[in-house]
Every structure is written in C-alpha cells, then in structure tokens.
Amino acid sequence: xxxxxxxxxxxxxxxxxxxxxxxxxxxxxxxxxxxxxxxxxxxxxxxxxxxxxxxxxxxxxxxxxxxxxxxxxxxxxxxxxxxxxxxxxxxxxxxxxxxxxxxxxxxxxxxxxxxxxxxxxxxxxxxxxxxxxxxxxxxxxxxxxxxxxxxxxxxxxxxxxxxxxxxxxxxxxxxxxxxxxxxxxxxxxxxxxxxxxxxxxxxxxxxxxxxxxxxxxxxxxxxxxxxxxxxxxxxxxxxxxxxxxxxxxxxxxxxxxxxxxxxxxxxxxxxxxxxxxxxxxxxxxxxxxxxxxxxxxxxxxxxxxxxxxxxxxxxxxxxxxxx
Amino acid sequence: xxxxxxxxxxxxxxxxxxxxxxxxxxxxxxxxxxxxxxxxxxxxxxxxxxxxxxxxxxxxxxxxxxxxxxxxxxxxxxxxxxxxxxxxxxxxxxxxxxxxxxxxxxxxxxxxxxxxxxxxxxxxxxxxxxxxxxxxxxxxxxxxxxxxxxxxxxxxxxxxxxxxxxxxxxxxxxxxxxxxxxxxxxxxxxxxxxxxxxxxxxxxxxxxxxxxxxxxxxxxxxxxxxxxxxxxxxxxxxxxxxxxxxxxxxxxxxxxxxxxxxxxxxxxxxxxxxxxxxxxxxxxxxxxxxxxxxxxxxxxxxxxxxxxxxxxxxxxxxxxxxxxxxxxxxxxxxxxxxxxxx
Amino acid sequence: xxxxxxxxxxxxxxxxxxxxxxxxxxxxxxxxxxxxxxxxxxxxxxxxxxxxxxxxxxxxxxxxxxxxxxxxxxxxxxxxxxxxxxxxxxxxxxxxxxxxxxxxxxxxxxxxxxxxxxxxxxxxxxxxxxxxxxxxxxxxxxxxxxxxxxxxxxxxxxxxxxxxxxxxxxxxxxxxxxxxxxxxxxxxxxxxxxxxxxxxxxxxxxxxxxxxxxxxxxxxxxxxxxxxxxxxxxxxxxxxxxxxxxxxxxxxxxxxxxxxxxxxxxxxxxxxxxxxxxxxxxxxxxxxxxxxxxxxxxxxxxxxxxxxxxxxxxxxx
Numbered sequence: 001x002x003x004x005x006x007x008x009x010x011x012x013x014x015x016x017x018x019x020x021x022x023x024x025x026x027x028x029x030x031x032x033x034x035x036x037x038x039x040x041x042x043x044x045x046x047x048x049x050x051x052x053x054x055x056x057x058x059x060x061x062x063x064x065x066x067x068x069x070x071x072x073x074x075x076x077x078x079x080x081x082x083x084x085x086x087x088x089x090x091x092x093x094x095x096x097x098x099x100x101x102x103x104x105x106x107x108x109x110x111x112x113x114x115x116x117x118x119x120x121x122x123x124x125x126x127x128x129x130x131x132x133x134x135x136x137x138x139x140x141x142x143x144x145x146x147x148x149x150x151x152x153x154x155x156x157x158x159x160x161x162x163x164x165x166x167x168x169x170x171x172x173x174x175x176x177x178x179x180x181x182x183x184x185x186x187x188x189x190x191x192x193x194x195x196x197x198x199x200x201x202x203x204x205x206x207x208x209x210x211x212x213x214x215x216x217x218x219x220x221x222x223x224x225x226x227x228x229x230x231x232x233x234x235x236x237x238x239x240x241x242x243x244x245x246x247x248x249x250x251x252x253x254x255x256x257x258x259x260x261x262x263x264x265x266x267x268x269x270x271x272x273x274x275x276x277x278x279x280x281x282x283x284x285x286x287x288x289x290x291x292x293x294x295x296x297x298x299x300x301x302x303x304x305x306x307x308x309x310x311x312x313x314x315x316x317x318x319x320x321x322x323x
Numbered sequence: 324x325x326x327x328x329x330x331x332x333x334x335x336x337x338x339x340x341x342x343x344x345x346x347x348x349x350x351x352x353x354x355x356x357x358x359x360x361x362x363x364x365x366x367x368x369x370x371x372x373x374x375x376x377x378x379x380x381x382x383x384x385x386x387x388x389x390x391x392x393x394x395x396x397x398x399x400x401x402x403x404x405x406x407x408x409x410x411x412x413x414x415x416x417x418x419x420x421x422x423x424x425x426x427x428x429x430x431x432x433x434x435x436x437x438x439x440x441x442x443x444x445x446x447x448x449x450x451x452x453x454x455x456x457x458x459x460x461x462x463x464x465x466x467x468x469x470x471x472x473x474x475x476x477x478x479x480x481x482x483x484x485x486x487x488x489x490x491x492x493x494x495x496x497x498x499x500x501x502x503x504x505x506x507x508x509x510x511x512x513x514x515x516x517x518x519x520x521x522x523x524x525x526x527x528x529x530x531x532x533x534x535x536x537x538x539x540x541x542x543x544x545x546x547x548x549x550x551x552x553x554x555x556x557x558x559x560x561x562x563x564x565x566x567x568x569x570x571x572x573x574x575x576x577x578x579x580x581x582x583x584x585x586x587x588x589x590x591x592x593x594x595x596x597x598x599x600x601x602x603x604x605x606x607x608x609x610x611x612x613x614x615x616x617x618x619x620x621x622x623x624x625x626x627x628x629x630x631x632x633x634x635x636x637x638x639x640x641x642x643x644x645x646x647x648x649x650x651x652x653x654x655x656x657x658x659x660x661x662x663x664x665x
Numbered sequence: 666x667x668x669x670x671x672x673x674x675x676x677x678x679x680x681x682x683x684x685x686x687x688x689x690x691x692x693x694x695x696x697x698x699x700x701x702x703x704x705x706x707x708x709x710x711x712x713x714x715x716x717x718x719x720x721x722x723x724x725x726x727x728x729x730x731x732x733x734x735x736x737x738x739x740x741x742x743x744x745x746x747x748x749x750x751x752x753x754x755x756x757x758x759x760x761x762x763x764x765x766x767x768x769x770x771x772x773x774x775x776x777x778x779x780x781x782x783x784x785x786x787x788x789x790x791x792x793x794x795x796x797x798x799x800x801x802x803x804x805x806x807x808x809x810x811x812x813x814x815x816x817x818x819x820x821x822x823x824x825x826x827x828x829x830x831x832x833x834x835x836x837x838x839x840x841x842x843x844x845x846x847x848x849x850x851x852x853x854x855x856x857x858x859x860x861x862x863x864x865x866x867x868x869x870x871x872x873x874x875x876x877x878x879x880x881x882x883x884x885x886x887x888x889x890x891x892x893x894x895x896x897x898x899x900x901x902x903x904x905x906x907x908x909x910x911x912x913x914x915x916x917x918x919x920x921x922x923x924x925x926x927x928x929x930x931x932x933x934x935x936x937x938x939x940x941x942x943x944x945x946x947x948x949x950x951x952x953x954x955x956x957x958x959x960x961x962x963x964x965x966x967x968x969x970x971x972x973x974x975x976x977x978x979x980x981x982x
Contacts, residue, residue, distance in 0.1 A: 015822055023828075142961040147957075154943065154946055220421060221427055221428055223381060223427070227381055227421075228418075228441045230444055286834075298824055298827055316431075
C-alpha cells in the first residue's frame with residue numbers, strides 16, 4: 001500500500017512539473033508577449049518599456065527565464081500579477097477557497113444524486129422510470145454547461161427572481177448582515193451555480209452508474225446470494241451495490257478535472273469569484289504569471305484527485321490490496 | 324417405500340426471447356428419495372441447469388415457471404409458496420452449489436463472511452457465533468488453517484478451495500436437499516475426485532439428498548444411484564446407474580456412453596453424436612432426437628414418444644420400446660445426410 | 666423557388682436518405698450468412714432510440730449541407746438596423762433577430778455548418794493521431810510502450826479546456842483551420858489509450874501470432890491485421906467525441922476565442938446574446954436547443970454503436 005502511494009505521488013509530481021513546463025513554454029512561444037497590455041500603452045516610452053522588460057526578466061533567454069521561474073515557485077513566490085496589481089499567491093489564496101466551496105458542494109450533491117438515479121434506473125431496467133430518467137440524464141449530459149447556466153440565470157434570476165443574478169455575496173448588504181445572514185447570503189448566491197454543475201455532473205454519473213449496476217446484476221454471485229436465501233434488499237445493498245459502486249469511485253478522480261473545466265464557464269456566467277474566473281480574466285489580459293500559476297494549481301488539483309481516487313479504490317476493492 | 328423428499332411433476336420453464344419463446348424445460352418429472360443422489364445428465368442446452376434453478380425458484384424474468392408445474396418438497400408445493408416462505412427455504416432446507424466458484428463468490432467479502440451470512444440470515448445467530456460456525460464448516464470441508472482462511476478473499480484461494488468454500492456455504496445449515504450444478508466441471512481432474520469424495524462424505528454424515536447435475540457420465544457413475552438423462556428440455560431416460568451403464572435404452576444415452584473414451588478400448592476415432600442440439604425456441608416435431616438417431620423411422624417424426632416403462636424402474640422416451648426389432652437395422656442419422664455435423 | 670418549396674424538397678431528400686440507410690442496415694442485419702457486421706447491425710436496429718437519433722442526424726446533415734438554400738436570409742445581412750433589430754420570434758423571423766438586425770434562424774443554420782464541420786474534422790485529426798500513437802505503443806510493447814503511455818497519461822490529466830483557453834487566448838483571432846487543428850491536437854490522448862489496449866489484446870490473440878510466424882512484418886501486421894479488429898471501440902469513442910467537441914467549440918466561441926464573428930457558429934451566437942440575456946433571450950435559447958438536440962442525437966447513436974459493437978452483450982443465458 002505504501003509503495004503504491006509513493007509511486008503515485010512521484011508520478012503526480014512529475015506530471016505537475018511536466019504541465020508547468022509545457023504551459024510556460026507554450027505561453028512564451030506564442031505570439032503576443034507577456035505584459036502586452038501594459039507594454040502596449042502609448043504612454044510609455046521605448047526606454048521605459050526596455051526597463052520594464054529588464055525588471056521582469058523578459059529580455060533574458062527563455063531557458064534562463066524558466067529556471068528562474070522554477071526556482072521562484074519552489075520558494076513559494078508565484079510572481080506578480082500585472083492585471084490585479086498584487087502578488088499572484090494572494091490572488092490565488094482569495095480565489096481558491098471560493099472554487100473549492102462551489103466544487104465541493106457540487107461534487108457531493110452530484111455524486112449522491114447521480115448514484116441514486118443510476119441505481120434506480122438499473123433496478124427498474126427498461127421500465128418507464130428507466131427510460132424517462134435516462135432521457136432526462138441524456139438531455140442534461142448533452143448540454144453545454146454555460147448554456148444551462150445562462151438558462152438557469154434567465155429562469156430563476158430574471159423571470160422568476162428567486163436567486164441573485166451573480167457574484168458570491170450581495171455587494172451592498174453583505175457586511176451588514178449577521179453571521180447567519182451572511183451564510184444565507186452566500187448560500188443563495190451559491191445555489192444556481194451549484195445547481196448547474198450538479199445537474200450536469202449527475203447526468204454523467206447516473207449513466208455510468210447504471211451501466212455499472214447492470215454489469216454487476218449479471219454476475220453469478222448475485223444469484224448465489226439469492227440462492228442462500230437472503231432478503232432481496234440484502235442482495236441488492238450488500239452484494240450488488242458494494243460491487244457496483246466500485247467503478248464510480250474512479251469517477252471521483254475524473255470528476256475533478258471535469259468540474260474544474262465546468263467551473264470556468266459557470267463561474268464566468270455567474271461571476272463567481274473563483275479560480276475559473278480568475279484564470280479566464282488573466283488570459284484575457286495576458287497576465288502570464290497568473291495564468292501559469294492557475295494552470296499549476298489546476299493540475300495539482302487534478303493529480304491530487306486521481307491519487308485520492310486510486311487510493312480509495314485500493315482500499316475498497318480487496319483484489320487490489322497487496323499482501 | 325417412504326415418500327420421496329423432492330417430487331417434480333411436469334415442470335415447464337420458459338424464456339421469452341427476441342427469437343421467440345424458449346421452452347428450456349418442457350415437462351420434466353422425477354423424484355429424489357431421502358439420502359439418495361440423483362444424477363441429471365445431458366449436453367449443454369438440454370435444460371438441466373434451468374431445472375436446478377427452477378427447483379429453487381431462482382428463475383428471473385424473462386424466464387418463468389409455467390403454471391401446471393409442481394415441485395414438492397416433503398409434500399409442500401414450493402411453487403405455491405409466497406416469496407418470503409421460499410426465501411426461508413433457500414440456503415436452509417434446499418441449497419445450491421454452482422459451477423464456477425470464482426464468479427459465484429462475491430469478490431469483496433471474505434469467504435468467512437459469506438458463509439457466516441447464511442447462518443445469520445436463517446438462524447438468529449450473532450456475528451461471533453456465525454463466524455465460529457463458518458470456521459468450523461471450513462474445517463469440515465477439509466480446508467487447512469480454517470481460521471486464517473476464513474479471513475481471506477476468494478481471489479486468494481485456489482479453484483479447489485473455492486469450490487470447498489461453496490460447499491461449506493451450501494451445507495452449513497445441513498439442508499435436506501443439495502442441488503449441485505456442475506460442481507466439478509471447472510476444476511482439474513485430481514481436484515474433481517477430491518470434491519466428489521467430500522460431497523459423498525458429507526452426504527453420509529448429514530443424510531442429505533443430492534441432485535447432481537452434470538454433462539460428465541463419469542461423475543454420474545461415481546456419485547449417483549439413479550440417473551435422469553435430459554435432452555431438448557425433456558427426460559428421455561431414467562434408470563438406476565447400474566442399469567443405465569449396463570444397458571442403456573434411449574439412442575441418445577447410447578450415443579453418450581459410446582462417446583466416453585474408455586481406457587483399454589482400441590479405437591481409431593472418438594465416436595460422436597452427429598448433428599447439433601436444436602434451439603429451445605424450435606424443438607423438432609415428434610421425437611426431438613429423430614434427426615440425430617441411427618434408428619429413427621417415420622413414426623419418430625410424426626409421433627412424440629411418451630416415457631415407456633422398460634421394467635425395474637427404467638423408463639425411456641423412445642418408440643424402440645414398442646418396436647425393438649428396429650434396433651437391428653441402424654442407418655446414417657438424417658442430420659448427416661443434411662450435412663450438419665460430422 | 667419559394668422557400669417553403671425548398672424546405673419541402675429538403676425534407677423529401679432527407680426522408681429518401683433515411684430510407685436508403687435503413688434498407689442498408691436491414692440488408693446487413695438479415696443477411697443469410699452471419700457476419701460480425703451483420704450481428705452488430707441487428708443489435709443496433711433493435712435500439713429504437715439510436716435508430717431514431719440516426720435518422721434525426723441524417724435530417725440535420727441534409728439541412729446543414731443545404732443551409733444556403735434553406736436559410737430565409739443571408740446570415741451576415743443587416744437589412745435594417747433600425748427597424749428590424751432585436752425583434753422577438755415571429756413568423757417572419759422564427760428565431761428573432763439580433764442587435765444588428767440579422768436573422769437568427771439563418772445564423773443558426775449557417776452556424777450548424779461551422780459547428781459540425783469543426784467537430785467532425787477535429788475528431789478526425791484526433792483519431793488519426795490517437796490511432797497512430799496508440800498503435801505504435803501497443804505493437805512496440807515493453808519499455809517503449811511504458812514510456813509512451815506514461816507520457817500519454819500525463820497529457821491526459823491536463824484539463825483540456827484550460828489548455829485550449831490558454832493557447833487560444835494567446836493566439837488571438839485564428840482561422841477555422843487552425844482551430845480545428847488545435848482542438849484535434851488536444852483531444853487524442855484518450856483515443857490512444859483505447860487503441861493501445863485494443864492492439865495489445867488483439868496482438869495477444871493466436872491469429873496474430875500465426876501471422877507473425879509467417880513472417881509478416883510489423884507495419885503490415887498493424888494496418889491490415891490488428892487495426893481492423895481494434896477499431897470498434899475507436900468508432901464509438903469518435904462518435905461520442907463529436908458530441909463533446911460540439912459542446913467544447915460552443916464554449917470556446919462563447920468565451921470569444923473560438924469561431925470569430927461575423928462568421929456564425931452556435932457558440933458565438935450565444936456569446937453575442939449573453940450580454941443581453943434578458944432582453945434578447947431568443948439568442949440564448951435557440952442555438953442552445955440546437956446544440957442540445959444535436960448532441961443528444963449524437964450520444965444516442967454513439968451509445969447504440971457501443972451496445973451494437975460490444976461483444977459483452979447479454980442476449981439471454
């Protein structure tokens with residue numbers, strides 16, 4: 001077990017380094033230099049531009065820039081964000097918890113909903129329930145996330161003004177609300193984006209879970225369980241589900257990057273101040289230190305997610321445990 | 324004669340498939356006495372496994388046991404019971420051993436847990452007591468270091484040991500009837516012998532009856548006292564094992580016996596039964612074996628033979644019982660002429 | 666020719682093509698000799714949802730190809746920016762008009778061509794790359810295979826959306842060919858995994874060993890013997906990938922970094938309408954519905970293909 005863990009950690013570290021490197025070189029090798037928005041300002045003289053470039057080390061060869069960057073990151077210095085005029089690390093520290101909140105809630109809800117629906121569908125295979133739920137799942141699964149976000153906003157924020165239109169907190173009232181008031185405020189802002197992400201993820205999970213249950217239902221040990229005289233509920237819960245939930249655990253690992261990608265669009269639509277929004281804005285303003293740092297954080301999250309999934313899987317499936 | 328433990332009468336089990344209705348078991352009747360071993364033998368597709376599953380009512384839709392069938396255990400019709408009562412019988416009074424122990428055991432539970440589960444469900448036993456009985460049972464079936472093995476998972480055991488676990492699971496509550504569906508088919512020959520010996524030993528000790536379902540006549544010879552031969556969903560012959568091997572009546576049984584390679588007999592080619600088993604959605608008219616039979620004549624195509632009594636508890640579903648002279652003039656089975664099979 | 670007549674002709678054409686397709690499928694399925702293709706066709710036909718979705722896709726392709734003839738107005742035309750702008754759906758403009766008085770229905774029709782073309786072409790690029798990479802890795806085996814697959818898995822864990830956003834934003838306005846290439850190049854990692862697994866499993870079969878014993882070289886082995894057997898999961902993956910790319914392109918265009926206006930794509934119509942989501946709701950609704958309907962159909966067909974081609978089907982004990 002420990003060997004598995006160590007191996008995967010090493011692999012993860014390699015992946016993060018690889019991704020960072022690729023991103024770094026990719027960003028610097030495409031047309032449009034870093035600092036472009038700042039540097040293009042007509043108010044700057046050419047001499048000043050040269051000074052700026054020297055300060056940020058942009059006049060050095062690419063290889064040297066890379067080494068300096070890696071060194072800085074290792075020390076915890078993620079650079080300076082031009083567009084936000086603050087250290088990148090600070091900007092990330094502010095945005096990351098918001099995204100984690102949104103993603104955490106969505107992950108939990110979507111897995112609960114998706115697993116329940118998938119199992120229900122499989123147990124009632126080919127009945128009206130199965131077909132209807134399957135069609136609904138397919139409907140949401142085929143949807144662009146930002147479109148669902150737009151429609152949700154249209155429906156529940158504009159036409160039926162139940163939820164606020166965007167942001168994470170009420171820009172005016174929030175500091176004046178009591179403790180519970182503030183929590184309620186965040187929750188009401190969280191509702192729509194989380195709903196959108198949950199529905200979309202749950203649809204995919206339900207499809208996957210349904211197939212997994214159907215696969216297990218065919219297995220001989222289910223028949224053995226019945227032959228032993230177990231109650232149907234025991235057969236389903238103890239024997240069937242225990243096995244059918246295993247593959248869904250791997251989905252946890254895959255769900256994280258998917259949720260990250262979805263979060264980008266959804267955060268944009270609802271102006272939720274998280275990593276996704278930060279990254280998108282950074283890209284638009286060519287704020288390369290911020291972009292690179294965001295991508296690093298994103299890939300760390302992905303790697304961590306799949307590591308957790310692998311470990312969970314090894315814990316739950318005795319066939320994978322080494323003696 | 325004491326009344327039989329199990330009495331199956333006119334069992335019909337059908338499956339609704341895309342290609343039509345498959346009459347997998349089409350009017351099967353037999354008895355199993357107390358403490359005796361009845362063998363059911365036949366090729367794959369003859370309906371023997373489905374028969375076994377039907378006795379325990381383990382047939383799931385799109386399959387169903389047709390009305391008019393009767394399965395009586397100690398005089399009680401199992402088919403008329405409600406599901407809860409039936410559940411109490413499964414694993415408890417009637418148990419089943421399956422063919423492939425690797426897939427029949429749940430991979431995520433230890434073998435001890437799976438045996439203990441049977442005890443906990445049927446008898447109000449606590450976890451410790453159930454576990455203790457599971458370990459004891461593992462010892463009974465001849466697994467060394469049973470306390471340790473009980474905490475292991477199916478994938479950690481060898482094929483032979485897994486099958487012993489299955490037997491332990493089936494016999495832990497000392498059922499009156501054990502249905503063994505090809506219990507040794509998936510095992511090596513040497514292990515086969517051990518398992519069969521184990522079953523015989525347990526039967527002696529517990530006094531259970533066994534229904535031994537297999538395609539292997541050798542297993543029948545070793546374990547059963549009476550045997551039922553099935554073909555195309557029907558019983559085509561029933562006899563004591565001695566009678567069957569000494570003088571099989573039905574041409575299909577003859578074919579099966581001839582196809583068994585025997586030590587000491589010089590032969591150039593293995594004898595086979597030409598043709599193939601017909602699909603259960605379309606049983607042939609008349610005698611279902613007619614196109615593969617070396618003795619068949621017109622009557623066999625037109626008239627479905629009943630079970631004729633041959634004498635001494637020996638029955639056979641073959642018109643040769645009324646016209647034995649025809650046995651002297653065999654011909655090439657019609658299936659060969661049609662070009663099907665060798 | 667009147668517009669209604671043209672739509673009628675398009676409908677007839679679509680029905681004819683559907684009929685032809687259905688007959689071809691039927692002929693495969695009911696052929697007297699059992700072939701794997703025949704069995705797959707039979708299983709596919711049994712899946713009514715998939716068959717229906719297939720016909721829907723045929724109709725969609727017909728409409729898309731004939732868009733120039735079927736669109737009521739030219740998609741870039743801004744006839745009357747004062748009187749005709751921002752009109753809600755009506756008989757004259759079933760999907761309404763946008764803030765430049767362009768007919769949204771026409772833009773959606775033309776957008777279909779772009780969105781579908783981008784999806785299909787980039788999936789083709791991805792498939793080609795993935796098959797080549799996975800095939801080489803699978804056949805090579807040993808160290809080479811291990812290294813190639815580690816690299817592949819590393820690339821697979823990069824969130825594709827973020828990578829594309831980063832690169833596309835940096836490049837600014839790019840033309841469609843470059844977009845197709847980029848999307849394709851970022852999407853082959855999953856395919857190569859599938860192909861490598863298939864190649865390895867097929868490669869272990871006896872008929873391949875027999876072929877090698879006959880002295881057939883590696884490349885010929887790969888192309889003529891191994892690949893045709895390994896292709897079915899690739900076909901399924903490709904079909905489902907088309908659906909994903911349609912959604913992906915829509916998202917990128919929505920962010921402004923995909924297909925650029927005035928060329929219409931479903932995504933950038935949504936982008937133009939997003940700022941006025943409440944006022945011009947038809948611009949957000951209809952392209953989205955088009956996307957959902959298309960991707961649903963593609964997914965149904967993909968699922969149907971997977972069930973049809975997957976040998977693990979339970980046809981009854």
